[in-house]
Amino acid sequence: MAKSAYTEILQGKASDLFAVLGPRPVEGARVLTAFAPGAASLSAMVDGVPVQLSQEPDAQGFFTGRIPANGRYRLHRTGEDGTTMDYRDPYSFGPVLGELDEYLIGEGRHGQLWHALGAHVMEHEGIEGTHFAVWAPSAQRVSVVGDFNAWDGRRDVMRRRGASGVWEIFLPDLGEGTIYKYEILGPDGQVLPLKADPVGFGGQHAPETASIVRDISGYGWHDGAWMSGRAAHNAASAPISIYEVHLGSWKRDATQNGRPISYKEAAEELVAYVTDMGFTHIEFLPLSEHPFDGSWGYQPVGMFAPTVRHGPPHEFRDLIDAAHRAGLGVLLDWVPAHFPTDAHGLARFDGTPLYEHADPKEGFHNDWNTFIYNYGRTEVANFLLANARFWLSEYHIDGLRVDAVASMLYRDYSRKAGEWIPNKDGGRENYEAIDLLRRMNIEAYGDDASVMTVAEESTAFPGVTRPVHDGGLGFGFKWNMGWMHDTLDYMQTDPLYRKQSHHKMTFGLTYAFSENFILPISHDEVVHGKGSMLGKMPGSPDEKFANLRAYYGFMWAHPGKKLLFMGQEFGQSAEWNHAGELDWGALKDPRHAGLKRLVRDLNTLYRGTPALHRHDASPDGFRWGDVDAANESVYSFVRMGDAGEPPVVIACNLTPVERAGWDIGLPQTGEWAEVMNTDAEIYGGQGRGNLGRITAEARACKGFPAAARVMLPPLSVVMFRPET
Structure with a gap:
């Protein structure tokens, strides 16, 4: 030699x-x-x-x-x-990857990329060990390093697989729990900072940054009944009420230095709580591995690794399995918009701008100090598309809520003139990102039409939930950010001046059926100095609670699916703190406990009343009654289901003035039960209302054939349904 x-x-x-x-x-x-x-x-x-x-x-x-x-x-x-x-x-040992893997990776069309790349415990040529594979096309050398070779990058140098840019090696006798990174010699001959595995299935506890070999095969699911019937739970006509959770701060164990609860503990405590509260789905803020707690998971490094903060991968599956067996869907926040600049992550992974754009005008988010994926590079698009399918298939996730879609759609997002590069036609639309989102939806729904994809999209981009074949992006649902901003602005206004903002509660109905909307009161509304939901409400302490109860009543009655961030169901007074836990002690106050009971009862009513959810995305299910009573700040409307399903009439009085003898229009005569009153004593209110029922007479009123005189309690929402 x-x-x-x-x-x-x-x-x-x-x-x-x-x-x-x-x-x-x-x-x-x-x-x-x-x-x-x-x-x-x-x-x-x-x-x-x-x-x-x-x-x-x-x-x-x-x-x-x-x-x-x-x-x-x-x-x-x-x-x-x-x-x-x-x-x-x-x-x-010979290679593990076949020519087909190499070809599909090179073409950017490997639909199950995680089966080829990453670290896989396996038997190869009759010997147990772990196969490592990573994409680093510009590297001169790639080595797997860890305690097993004294972190010496000269030893376990990987085999380059032709023009695909993939490097692989089988390391015998290594298995579950092995800590490793990749040492990469860049094209300039310099050794890069050690890199975590982009397709690794596990990572170390922060602040350590290495990957960990995790065998994610062989889990025994027990959720067959849920999976076979999932389509009915995720449909646009289904009752969908989502409890948004940051698992690290929902509850902590005070006996163990305030550590966050584990996946297995959440499988018992969180699942039981959400079930009792009547929500239909849990949505987790990102649980992909991330180095910085303060990012809440929105700056992920390990896109294929459930964060070890709460346990290993199979225990995350335990949580999903438990939710499904309890009849709950699970959504996961997914972040394809950007990634952090941490040296051990994707940034200049092989010594070149590999996953990101070279030009910061295309590849850097000034707001978040993060890199933007190069969606036009086929291998990068493949990485992201495969990642979406990974969570849906390997972890039985029921849906993905895609974060920061607006930042993906527009090249000039949060940029001044001269700070961005137009598309090939001179416009601001990011064609490559749009194509990626469309492909993600095509592949996700193509694999299993019962899943749900949700866009956090804050602009008026057309057709977000329209099918791709009709020119849309293909999402199942879209967050209604406009409704949230308008209605919160209104509710934060002193009732004395609400008449001047009356339209903010009605404007959403001019576009409510243009998309399949979710009404979101998310974590974004209770951070960065915005205070809590309760803190936003005007008036005395009791009036704050009354306002918030009325707002939730309006929200659950309004067309659109529902989303509420944890802690707001009982009116936590303080702004959310990711480093602590929710203020569970507040429930000792009957007003907080009453608000919690209201949310539970709203969920129960919403789920059990087709008129309140069947046509959330269709104008067939909504009709205004009082729409112009600005001086009194009164609104009334009817929600309708299919033929034969009883309607619900909703009346809202958003001033602290009692409205006795108020005429509301109803679609039919007879006795109507008062099925919801946010001023009820059990919710912390004063118990004013209509003694449980009203009688509709045959007289025209506000476009309806019947009418009733009702009492509208101050700062309240009441709902009526025909008695059967």
């Missing part, structure tokens, strides 16, 4: 160790060359028979010798310090 080859290995510059190390035929014999830095001697055990290898002269750490032509071998190393160890030679 040429001495120069040994020198390159010693200097960490060699890129093809498989051409130098391992067994190879030489003049009819089988010659083994091994690299064992720090070894005093090295022998090969072939079928139990030792063969002493000779140290190469003037090539410290290299050993060579002839071994029997057949039989697998182990290496026996005696160190210069006298220690010994036995291990298998990774350079005695």
Whole structure:
């Protein structure tokens, strides 16, 4: 062997160790060359028979010798310090990836990319170990490093797989729990900061940043009944009421230094709580591995790894499985809009702008100090598309809520003139990102039409929930940010001046059926100095509660699916703090406990009343009654289901003045039960209302054939349904 080859290995510059190390035929014999830095001697055990290898002269750490032509071998190393160890030679194993994998990765069309890349515990050529594969096309060398090789990047150098840019190696006898990173020699010959695995299935606890080998195969699901009937729970006609959760701060264990609850604990406590509260779905803020707690998960590094903060992958599956067995859907926030600049992450992964754009005018978010994915690069798009499918298939996630869609759609998002690059037609739309979102929806729904995709999209981009074949983006639902901003602005206004903002509660109905909307009161409304929902409400402490109860009553009656961030169901007084837990002690106050009961009863009514959810996305299910009573700040409307399903009439009085004898229009005569009154004593109100029922007479009123005189309690919402 040429001495120069040994020198390159010693200097960490060699890129093809498989051409130098391992067994190879030489003049009819089988010659083994091994690299064992720090070894005093090295022998090969072939079928139990030792063969002493000779140290190469003037090539410290290299050993060579002839071994029997057949039989697998182990290496026996005696160190210069006298220690010994036995291990298998990774350079005695052939490749794992096939030509089809290589071709599909190169084409950017590998739909199950996580089966090819990442770290997989497996049996290869009859030996147990772990296969590592990573995409780094511009690297001169890629090595797997960890405690198993003293973090020496000269040793387990991977095999380059042609033009695909993929490097792979099978490391025998490594398995579950192995800590590893990739050492990469960039195109300029410089060793990069050690990199975590972009497709790794597990990571270390922060602030440590290495990947961990996790065997995610072999989980025994028990959610068959839920999965087979999931389509009915995710449909636009279904009652969908979402409890948004930051798992790290929902509840903490005070007996263990305030640690966040685990996935397994959440499988019991959180699932039971959400079920009791009547929500239909849990939505988790991002649970992909992320280095910084303060990002709440929105700056992920390990896109294929559930964060270890709450346990290993199978325990995350325990949580999903428990939710499904309890009849709850699970949504996961997914972040394809950007990624952090952390040195161990995707940033300049192989020494070049690989996942990101080279030009910061295209590839950097000034607001968040993060990189933007290069959606136009086929391999990057493949990485993201496969990641979406990964969560839906491997973890039975019922839907993905896609974060920051607006920032993806527009090249000039939060940029001044001259700070962005137009598209090929000179416009601001990001064609490549739009294509990625469409493909994501096509693939997600194509794999399983029962899933749900949700866009957090704050602009008027047309057709977000229109099918792709009709020119839309193909999402199932869209957050109604306009409704949220308008109605919260109104509710924060002193009731004395609400008449001047009357339209803010009605304007949403001019576009309410243009998309399949979710009405979101999310974490974004209770952070960064915005205070809590209760704190936003005007008036005395009791009036604050009354306003918030009325707002929730209006929200649950309004067309659109519902989303409420944790803690707001009982009116937590303080702004949300990701580093603590919810203020569960507030429930000792009857007003907080009453608000919690109201939300539970609103969910129960919403789920059990088709008129309140069947046509959330259709004008067939809504009709105004009082729409112009601005001076009194009164609104009334009717929600309707299908033929034969009883309607619900809703009346809202959003001033602190009691409205006795108010005429409301109803679609039919007879007795109507008061099925909801946010001023009821059990919710912390004063108990004013209509003694449980009203009588509708045959007289025209506000466009309806029947009418009733009702009492509208101050700062309240009342709902009526025909008695059967």
